[in-house]
Amino acid sequence: MNTPPPLALSAQTPPSNTPATQRHQRLHRLGARILGGFALLHLLNHLAALRGVAAHQQVLEVLRWFYRHPWVEPLLLLCVLAQVASGSRAAWAAWRAPGRLGTVERIQVLSGLVLGSFLSIHASAVLAGRWLQGLDTNFHFAAAGLHIAPFGWFFAPYYFAGVSALGIHLACALWWRLAHRPAAQRRRAAWAVALAGMACAAVLVALLAGWVVPVQVPAAYRASFGV
Numbered sequence: 113m114n115t116p117p118p119l120a121l122s123a124q125t126p127p128s129n130t131p132a133t134q135r136h137q138r139l140h141r142l143g144a145r146i147l148g149g150f151a152l153l154h155l156l157n158h159l160a161a162l163r164g165v166a167a168h169q170q171v172l173e174v175l176r177w178f179y180r181h182p183w184v185e186p187l188l189l190l191c192v193l194a195q196v197a198s199g200s201r202a203a204w205a206a207w208r209a210p211g212r213l214g215t216v217e218r219i220q221v222l223s224g225l226v227l228g229s230f231l232s233i234h235a236s237a238v239l240a241g242r243w244l245q246g247l248d249t250n251f252h253f254a255a256a257g258l259h260i261a262p263f264g265w266f267f268a269p270y271y272f273a274g275v276s277a278l279g280i281h282l283a284c285a286l287w288w289r290l291a292h293r294p295a296a297q298r299r300r301a302a303w304a305v306a307l308a309g310m311a312c313a314a315v316l317v318a319l320l321a322g323w324v325v326p327v328q329v330p331a332a333y334r335a336s337f338g339v
């Protein structure tokens with residue numbers, strides 16, 4: 113993992129960056145902090161299902177009180193848009209200069225692309241479920257696809273890839289942030305975050321699939337898959 117500082121998303125700005133690129137980097141980091149804070153609570157909310165779907169629902173209702181606030185939700189959705197846009201711009205810059213990318217930068221760009229694709233589909237699906245289908249977008253909404261063949265073949269890798277990409281992308285950010293630390297320490301910290309993300313992804317998929325606690329998907333959610 114010993115590579116030069118990243119091209120477009122580094123913690124320290126490379127000297128070749130234009131003011132416009134630096135503005136996008138700052139925007140990307142600000143959005144990452146807001147969205148990262150939400151994602152942490154959101155994933156903990158899903159892990160609460162380890163105590164049963166009812167426990168997940170209780171935590172969801174408390175969190176919704178905050179993130180569905182009319183001042184908070186538009187900001188959150190704006191962050192999703194800004195992250196996808198500024199991340200795509202950084203990926204485009206990296207694509208045009210692939211020879212200059214080191215291993216960590218490549219992993220950062222790839223995981224960012226997976227995360228951005230996941231986020232775009234995920235946020236659109238949730239809003240469509242709520243506003244167009246009139247569904248309560250709760251645990252059963254997320255789990256339904258894993259309980260109806262053959263959709264599980266899409267939804268299991270989809271959730272696993274989305275949450276793993278988040279862990280790996282954060283691990284890359286941490287790698288640059290710890291630039292002043294000994295290489296072994298940096299490597300350990302980055303691997304720990306990446307592996308924690310992948311482990312969390314595996315547990316969440318198992319929970320949604322009903323392998324850990326019982327999950328009974330109500331008819332209204334099955335109907336949205338035509339069953």
Ligand code: HEM
Binds near residue numbers: 254
């Ligand atoms: C297994 C993983 C995940 C599952 C099962 C899941 C499921 C859900 C569900 C059910 C909702 C609707 C919540 C509600 O109605 O209050 C939701 C909303 C959302 N999720 Fe996820 N999610 C996952 C991972 C992620 C990740 C990793 C991110 C971000 C990096 C994310 C970002 C969002 C956003 C931005 C919303 C929209 C919030 C709103 O405005 O209502 N999700 N998710």
